[in-house]
Amino acid sequence: MKLYVAVLLAMIVLSAPGLCDPNNTDNTGVDRAISEIAPNEFDVTLTLDNITICGITETLPCDLTFVSTTHPEEKVKVSGQNISFAVINETQVTYRVRSSTPGSGVPEITGIWIDLLSDSEGAVGGGVMSHSEHQTTDTEAEQQNTPGFGTWVLVAMMFVAYLCVRR
Amino acid sequence: MKPGFFAFLVLMLAVTLSPQACAIVTGDLDGDQIVSEAELTALILEYLDASPVDSSHIGLADLRSISHIHAYYPRTIVDSNGDEITIYTPVRRIVALTSDCAEVIRSLGATDEVVGVSTGIAEDEFFSEFGEVQTVGKWNNPDCEVLLALDPDVVLAYGKWPGKDKLEEKLGGTDIEVIRLNLYIPENMTDDVRKLGIVLEREEKAQRLIDFYQHYMDLIAERVGTLPIEDRRSIYLECYSDFKTVSAGSGGDQMCVMAGGRNIAGDLIGAYPKVDPEWVIAQNPDVVVRAASASYDNTSEPEAILGDIVSRPGWAGMDAVEGGRVHLLTSDIYTGPRYLIGVTYMAKWSYPETFADIDPSDIHREYLVRFQGRDIQDTIFVYP
Numbered sequence: 001m002k003l004y005v006a007v008l009l010a011m012i013v014l015s016a017p018g019l020c021d022p023n024n025t026d027n028t029g030v031d032r033a034i035s036e037i038a039p040n041e042f043d044v045t046l047t048l049d050n051i052t053i054c055g056i057t058e059t060l061p062c063d064l065t066f067v068s069t070t071h072p073e074e075k076v077k078v079s080g081q082n083i084s085f086a087v088i089n090e091t092q093v094t095y096r097v098r099s100s101t102p103g104s105g106v107p108e109i110t111g112i113w114i115d116l117l118s119d120s121e122g123a124v125g126g127g128v129m130s131h132s133e134h135q136t137t138d139t140e141a142e143q144q145n146t147p148g149f150g151t152w153v154l155v156a157m158m159f160v161a162y163l164c165v166r167r
Numbered sequence: 168m169k170p171g172f173f174a175f176l177v178l179m180l181a182v183t184l185s186p187q188a189c190a191i192v193t194g195d196l197d198g199d200q201i202v203s204e205a206e207l208t209a210l211i212l213e214y215l216d217a218s219p220v221d222s223s224h225i226g227l228a229d230l231r232s233i234s235h236i237h238a239y240y241p242r243t244i245v246d247s248n249g250d251e252i253t254i255y256t257p258v259r260r261i262v263a264l265t266s267d268c269a270e271v272i273r274s275l276g277a278t279d280e281v282v283g284v285s286t287g288i289a290e291d292e293f294f295s296e297f298g299e300v301q302t303v304g305k306w307n308n309p310d311c312e313v314l315l316a317l318d319p320d321v322v323l324a325y326g327k328w329p330g331k332d333k334l335e336e337k338l339g340g341t342d343i344e345v346i347r348l349n350l351y352i353p354e355n356m357t358d359d360v361r362k363l364g365i366v367l368e369r370e371e372k373a374q375r376l377i378d379f380y381q382h383y384m385d386l387i388a389e390r391v392g393t394l395p396i397e398d399r400r401s402i403y404l405e406c407y408s409d410f411k412t413v414s415a416g417s418g419g420d421q422m423c424v425m426a427g428g429r430n431i432a433g434d435l436i437g438a439y440p441k442v443d444p445e446w447v448i449a450q451n452p453d454v455v456v457r458a459a460s461a462s463y464d465n466t467s468e469p470e471a472i473l474g475d476i477v478s479r480p481g482w483a484g485m486d487a488v489e490g491g492r493v494h495l496l497t498s499d500i501y502t503g504p505r506y507l508i509g510v511t512y513m514a515k516w517s518y519p520e521t522f523a524d525i526d527p528s529d530i531h532r533e534y535l536v537r538f539q540g541r542d543i544q545d546t547i548f549v550y551p
Binding site: 052053055056057074075076077079082084086088114116117119 | 207208212214216227237
């Protein structure tokens with residue numbers, strides 16, 4: 001195989017989204033699924049991906065009331081509209097809530113999770129936000145709009161392709 | 168103040184004031200040195216429930232540390248003396264009394280955690296990063312007052328030395344763990360590296376080093392490991408002084424066997440027997456290896472030592488001398504963590520055609536670069 005063909009192939013492979021991204025932590029986080037089990041009553045299921053020891057706090061809107069959970073009682077703390085869970089070596093937590101607003105649809109619950117065996121934390125259902133990302137969000141947003149490595153790879157690929165055509 | 172955090176503080180105070188101290192395990196609320204699931208659960212809920220402006224509750228860094236301890240501790244090994252050692256918290260302060268331990272610590276990437284070394288390590292150029300580290304006396308007779316002042320988590324020593332009267336008995340009543348590992352015995356090397364990896368929570372790096380050893384040991388064994396005893400090259404290994412050799416139970420004997428050789432003194436009584444010059448001549452070894460105490464930076468010194476050996480009365484007709492198979496092997500690669508390099512040289516000297524494609528200095532360089540973060544300088548480790 002000619003060198004420039006190998007270089008071109010390598011660039012294509014390396015430029016695949018996420019392949020070389022050291023911050024690619026798509027598989028870590030906590031997702032939320034809500035199902036209506038009776039009128040105005042909902043089961044909320046939190047599913048943990050790749051987290052062994054986790055702290056989760058769910059914040060219910062004002063019209064929701066916590067009813068129960070299948071999680072062990074000693075690992076749950078209810079404080080006003082906040083429900084905290086200590087989750088150790090488990091992958092799922094389910095709790096039930098009731099709405100005081102008839103026909104309000106699927107409730108909008110917010111929550112945060114902390115992976116206690118890594119530096120990861122994030123919003124429930126919202127992916128991963130590492131500690132450093134907390135502090136550099138603005139910078140990163142700016143960087144995303146700035147031509148960077150990907151652009152240079154594209155330019156280099158076009159140049160190699162041009163060399164291929166010439167030969 | 169939160170109840171869990173209060174209990175945590177009270178326990179810390181009680182343990183600190185206790186005359187017979189045991190290791191303080193952060194997050195252990197009942198004093199059993201283990202962070203149970205219930206204890207961790209209480210602390211997680213306390214953290215999540217606390218107001219961010221309330222400084223009396225446990226912080227996230229502490230909570231992560233406690234979670235780590237819950238997940239990975241305690242961890243237990245059996246050291247080279249057969250003593251069961253249990254570590255309850257991550258080892259952050261190490262005193263290394265032996266250069267073999269120091270070398271493996273470096274391979275495992277834990278040099279930053281070394282707070283004390285023996286004088287021999289501090290004076291050894293190979294361990295230049297420990298030049299500023301506090302010295303704690305000799306490897307076989309440490310100054311325990313200095314050692315206690317360093318407040319280490321563990322002290323790493325050989326199985327026999329220093330004696331318990333010079334170490335454990337003087338450290339009694341403290342939470343310092345003395346771990347004895349014979350990292351100078353080739354046959355124990357992979358096991359002891361694995362144990363140190365467990366203690367230092369560096370199992371992956373330990374495995375990489377073990378894989379390195381195993382790869383080359385397998386390569387040598389495949390070529391000469393199955394040779395019948397009568398076909399093996401006979402080796403006379405002289406250990407640092409004239410006519411002091413090695414027998415079964417010594418690291419040198421193990422190296423002879425690993426190299427596919429037959430140690431002419433393997434059956435003698437005692438691990439390091441002294442033999443008569445006539446006995447060596449009568450054995451007529453195929454290969455003579457002299458272990459030298461230090462590497463050389465010029466050829467004149469090893470040349471002189473070698474000259475003295477081959478000119479011994481009656482040695483001129485010895486097969487090893489006639490065949491030019493008398494070699495010096497320096498202590499850097501004799502037994503210890505670099506025993507593999509010594510074994511490879513011995514295999515090549517014994518079976519030059521079988522190992523024509525192997526250059527032991529390349530393996531040495533690979534080891535130094537991959538595991539020690541340095542390259543071979545202009546140093547003579549074998550001669551010729």
